Amino acid sequence: MDLLAVIQILDSTFRLATPLLFACLAGLYSERAGIFDIGLEGKMLMAAFSSAAIAAIFGSAWFGLAAGIISALLLSGLHGLASITFRGNQLISGVAINFLASGLTVLIAQYLFQQGGRTPSLSSDGRFEPITLPLADALAIVPVLGSIYSELLSGHSLFVYLAIFMVPITWWILYRTRFGLRLRAVGENPAAVETAGVSVHALRFAAVAICGVLCGIAGTYLATSLQAGFVKEMTAGRGFIALAALIFAKWRPWAALWTCLLFGFMQAVALRYQNIDLGIVVVPVQLMDVLPYLLTVVILAGFVGAAVPPRAGGEPYVKEH
Amino acid sequence: MSHDPPAIELKSIYKAFGSIQANKDISITVAAGSIHGIVGENGAGKSTLMSILYGFYKADQGEIYVKGKQILIRDSQSAISFGIGMVFQHFKLVENFTVLENIILGSEKGYLLTPALNQTRTALYDLGKDYELNVDLDAEIKDLSVGLQQRVEILKVLYRGADILILDEPTGVLTPTETEQLFRILRRLRNEGKTIILITHKLREIMEITDQVSVMRRGEMVGHLNTPDTTPEELAEMMVGRKVIHNISKSPASPKGTVLQVENLNVVDDLGVERVKGISFSVCAGEVLGIAGVAGNGQSELLEVLGGMRNGTGVVQVSDQQLDLSGPKATGKWRRNFGIAHVPEDRQREGLVMEYFAWENVAFGYHRDARYQKNPFTMDNSAIRKDAVGKMGRFDVRPRNPWLRAKNFSGGNQQKIVVAREFERKPNLLLVGQPTRGIDIGAVEFVHRQIIALRDQGTAILLVSVELSEILSLADRIAVMFDGRIMGERLPEQTDERELSLLMTGIIEQGHDPAI
Numbered sequence: 001m002d003l004l005a006v007i008q009i010l011d012s013t014f015r016l017a018t019p020l021l022f023a024c025l026a027g028l029y030s031e032r033a034g035i036f037d038i039g040l041e042g043k044m045l046m047a048a049f050s051s052a053a054i055a056a057i058f059g060s061a062w063f064g065l066a067a068g069i070i071s072a073l074l075l076s077g078l079h080g081l082a083s084i085t086f087r088g089n090q091l092i093s094g095v096a097i098n099f100l101a102s103g104l105t106v107l108i109a110q111y112l113f114q115q116g117g118r119t120p121s122l123s124s125d126g127r128f129e130p131i132t133l134p135l136a137d138a139l140a141i142v143p144v145l146g147s148i149y150s151e152l153l154s155g156h157s158l159f160v161y162l163a164i165f166m167v168p169i170t171w172w173i174l175y176r177t178r179f180g181l182r183l184r185a186v187g188e189n190p191a192a193v194e195t196a197g198v199s200v201h202a203l204r205f206a207a208v209a210i211c212g213v214l215c216g217i218a219g220t221y222l223a224t225s226l227q228a229g230f231v232k233e234m235t236a237g238r239g240f241i242a243l244a245a246l247i248f249a250k251w252r253p254w255a256a257l258w259t260c261l262l263f264g265f266m267q268a269v270a271l272r273y274q275n276i277d278l279g280i281v282v283v284p285v286q287l288m289d290v291l292p293y294l295l296t297v298v299i300l301a302g303f304v305g306a307a308v309p310p311r312a313g314g315e316p317y318v319k320e321h
Numbered sequence: 322m323s324h325d326p327p328a329i330e331l332k333s334i335y336k337a338f339g340s341i342q343a344n345k346d347i348s349i350t351v352a353a354g355s356i357h358g359i360v361g362e363n364g365a366g367k368s369t370l371m372s373i374l375y376g377f378y379k380a381d382q383g384e385i386y387v388k389g390k391q392i393l394i395r396d397s398q399s400a401i402s403f404g405i406g407m408v409f410q411h412f413k414l415v416e417n418f419t420v421l422e423n424i425i426l427g428s429e430k431g432y433l434l435t436p437a438l439n440q441t442r443t444a445l446y447d448l449g450k451d452y453e454l455n456v457d458l459d460a461e462i463k464d465l466s467v468g469l470q471q472r473v474e475i476l477k478v479l480y481r482g483a484d485i486l487i488l489d490e491p492t493g494v495l496t497p498t499e500t501e502q503l504f505r506i507l508r509r510l511r512n513e514g515k516t517i518i519l520i521t522h523k524l525r526e527i528m529e530i531t532d533q534v535s536v537m538r539r540g541e542m543v544g545h546l547n548t549p550d551t552t553p554e555e556l557a558e559m560m561v562g563r564k565v566i567h568n569i570s571k572s573p574a575s576p577k578g579t580v581l582q583v584e585n586l587n588v589v590d591d592l593g594v595e596r597v598k599g600i601s602f603s604v605c606a607g608e609v610l611g612i613a614g615v616a617g618n619g620q621s622e623l624l625e626v627l628g629g630m631r632n633g634t635g636v637v638q639v640s641d642q643q644l645d646l647s648g649p650k651a652t653g654k655w656r657r658n659f660g661i662a663h664v665p666e667d668r669q670r671e672g673l674v675m676e677y678f679a680w681e682n683v684a685f686g687y688h689r690d691a692r693y694q695k696n697p698f699t700m701d702n703s704a705i706r707k708d709a710v711g712k713m714g715r716f717d718v719r720p721r722n723p724w725l726r727a728k729n730f731s732g733g734n735q736q737k738i739v740v741a742r743e744f745e746r747k748p749n750l751l752l753v754g755q756p757t758r759g760i761d762i763g764a765v766e767f768v769h770r771q772i773i774a775l776r777d778q779g780t781a782i783l784l785v786s787v788e789l790s791e792i793l794s795l796a797d798r799i800a801v802m803f804d805g806r807i808m809g810e811r812l813p814e815q816t817d818e819r820e821l822s823l824l825m826t827g828i829i830e831q832g833h834d835p836a837i
Contacts, residue, residue, distance in 0.1 A: 177434060178432050178437070179432070180434070181429065182426065189414065193427065194413075196426050197397045198426075
C-alpha cells in the first residue's frame with residue numbers, strides 16, 4: 001500500500017470521524033450531567049435537514065449552521081423538559097425525539113421542495129468549503145511530510161478542525177472549571193449539588209443545551225460539508241455509533257477522540273476498499289460496511305471491560321425529605 | 322449561660338403534607354454555643370423541622386429567628402448564608418471525587434478550579450488543625466471509612482462558614498470508637514463557640530453529649546429539658562408517651578439439641594475478597610446466639626450464605642442435615658425446606674418488594690404453600706389476604722390495610738410485615754439481621770419481644786446486629802466478629818460494651834473460648 005493511499009484513508013477518517021466526535025462530545029456533556037440521551041441521532045438528523053433547507057433557501061452556509069443549531073437546541077429543550085422538569089423516562093423521550101426527527105424532516109422537506117423528501121443540492125455558497133492551510137500548496141512537493149501536511153492536515157472543512165479542538169476544550173471545561181466540577185457532580189450525586197446550594201435543574205438544562213448545540217453542528221456538518229444537501233435518514237445511525245463510542249471512551253473526552261477516530265477509520269476503509277481480496281477469500285463490501293456497527297454491538301455488549309456510567313445517569317432528580 | 326441572643330429561635334412552626342400534620346405549633350430556642358438534642362421516634366417530625374430550617378421546605382406558618390433577627394429561609398443557599406449548615410444522615414458526597422473537590426463543590430469562589438483548590442487546601446488545613454478534623458484531602462470519598470466521610474461533611478459545613486450545625490442521626494453508621502471521636506469533635510466545636518443541633522433517637526447519646534434536649538412526639542413538641550436534670554427513662558417516656566421497658570425481661574434460655582452447626586465456613590465476595598475466614602460455631606434450639614461486630618466485618622455475608630443468597634465453602638448442618646452452600650440447592654427456597662426463616666438485614670431490598678401490596682409481601686417465599694393454592698395452577702389470593710390480615714393484626718402492623726403497598730408503611734411497620742411472615746411458621750432456625758435498624762422505639766420493643774417469644778418456643782436464633790445494646794439484651798451467648806473471624810465468645814452477663822467494642826475493633830483477641 002503506498003503512502004498516498006494511507007494518507008487518503010486517514011484523510012477520510014478525519015472527515016468521517018468529525019460528526020461522530022461532535023455527537024459523542026454532545027452525549028458526553030449530557031450524560032456526565034446524568035441525562036442519558038439516545039436522541040443524539042434525531043437531533044443530528046433534524047439539524048442536518050434544517051441547515052440544508054435554510055442554506056438552500058438563503059444560499060448561505062452560515063444561516064444553515066444557525067438553523068441547524070437552533071433546531072437541535074429545540075429538540076434538546078424538549079428532551080430536557082420531558083426528562084428534567086417532568087421527570088419522565090429519558091430513554092423514552094430520546095426514542096420519541098428520534099422518531100419525531102425521522103418523520104418531520106422528510107415531511108417538511110417534501111412540503112418545501114417536492115423532491116421526494118430531500119433538499120436541493122447545495123451550491124458552494126450553501127456549503128462549508130475545505131480550508132487550505134497556509135503554504136499547503138507550496139509544501140506539497142516536499143516528500144512525505146509535505147504530502148502529509150497538504151493532503152492530510154490541510155483541506156478540511158472548518159468543522160473538522162473545530163471538532164478536534166473541542167476535545168481539549170471539553171477536557172478543560174470538565175476538569176478545570178467550576179462548571180465542569182458541578183456538571184460531573186450532578187451526574188454522580190445530584191443531592192450533593194442540591195445541598196451545596198446549586199440548582200440541579202439549571203445545571204442539567206445547561207448540559208442538555210450544550211448537547212443540543214454540538215448535535216446541531218454535527219448535523220450541519222453532515223449536510224453542508226460532508227455532503228451537499230439533506231437526504232432521508234442521512235445520519236445512518238451515527239448518533240448510536242457516537243453513543244457506543246462514548247461508552248467505549250468511558251465518558252472521557254480524550255478517549256472519545258480516539259474511539260471516534262477508530263470508528264471513522266473503519267468507515268473510511270469500508271468506503272475505499274469495496275471488496276478486499278485476501279487471495280484465498282474475498283471480503284465482501286457488505287462485511288466492511290457492517291464493521292462499525294458490529295463493533296458498536298460488541299462494545300455495547302460489554303466486551304470492553306466494565307464501563308461505569310455516571311452514577312445518577314438516567315434517574316430523574318427528586319428532592320428527598 | 323451566655324447573654325448572647327439564642328442561635329436559633331423557632332416560633333409556632335406549622336407544616337402539613339396533604340392531610341398529615343408533620344409539624345404542629347413547634348417552638349424551640351437553641352442557645353448559642355450549646356449542644357441541643359432533639360429526640361423523637363421515627364416520623365415524629367424532627368427531620369421535617371430541620372428541613373424547614375435548612376430551606377428544603379417552607380413552613381406553612383411560623384417565625385424563624387437566627388441570632389435574634391427574624392429571617393426568611395428560601396432555599397439551602399440562603400440557609401447557608403445565615404450560617405446554618407447541615408450534616409445529613411445519608412451523606413451528600415460525590416463518591417469518585419476527592420475530599421477537596423467535595424468540599425469546594427458549590428462554593429468555588431470563581432470560575433476556575435485550580436486557584437480555588439489551592440486556596441481551599443490552605444484554609445482546610447487550618448480548619449482541620451483547629452477542630453482535630455484530619456482527613457487526607459486528596460483521597461477519593463469511596464476509599465474513606467464512613468467515619469471519615471462524615472468528617473468531610475462536617476468540614477464542608479464549616480468551610481461554608483456555618484456556626485450553627487445540624488446533625489441528623491450522625492451516629493447511625495458509626496462504630497463506637499468513631500462515635501467517641503465524633504463527640505470529641507462536637508465538644509470542641511461547641512467550646513469554640515459553634516452551636517450544634519443533634520437529631521437522634523439514641524437516648525444514651527443525648528445524655529452523654531447534649532446540654533439541652535427537646536422531645537418531639539407526633540409532630541408536636543412535648544418538652545424542653547436541661548440534660549443534667551433528666552434521665553433516659555424520663556425522655557423515653559416523653560417520646561412514646563408511655564413506659565418503655567428497655568431491658569427486655571426474659572427467662573434464662575433452656576437450650577436443647579444443636580440446630581445449626583457451622584464448621585470452617587469461608588465466603589469470598591464478587592470482588593474476590595475473603596469476607597468470612599473459616600469460622601465455626603453452633604446454635605442450639607431455644608437459644609439466641611448474638612453476632613456482634615462493626616458493620617462490614619463479614620456478618621452480612623455470613624447471614625447471606627446461611628440464607629441461601631450467596632455461595633460459600635465449608636460445612637453447615639441444620640438439624641443434622643447438610644446444607645448446600647453452592648449450586649442449585651443453595652437458594653432461599655431450599656433453605657425454607659429445612660425450616661429456616663430469614664429476616665434479612667436490608668428489609669427494603671431483601672425483605673420486601675416495596676411496590677407490592679402488604680398481603681403479597683406476607684406470602685412471598687411461602688406462596689407455594691398448599692393452603693395458599695386454589696388448584697394446581699392458581700393461587701388462592703383471598704386466602705392469602707385473609708391470612709395477611711390476621712398476621713397484620715397479631716403483629717400489630719399499622720395501618721392494618723393489606724391493600725397498602727409496602728413502601729407506604731413506616732420502617733417499623735415494614736419490619737413487622739417481614740417478622741409476621743417469617744415468625745409465625747415456627748421455624749427450626751431463625752436468621753435475623755439488624756432487626757431494629759432505623760425503626761422507632763415502640764416497634765423495637767415489639768420485635769424484641771417476638772424474638773424472645775420465638776426462642777422460648779424452641780427456635781434456634783442467630784441474631785446479627787451492630788447495636789451492642791440489642792445484642793446484650795437479647796442474646797444468650799455473644800460471638801464477636803472482626804475481619805471475617807470470630808474474635809471470641811462471651812456470655813452477656815459476664816461482659817460489657819467496653820470489652821465487646823475492644824473485640825469488635827480487633828484490639829483484643831481470645832485464644833480459646835471458655836464460654837462454650
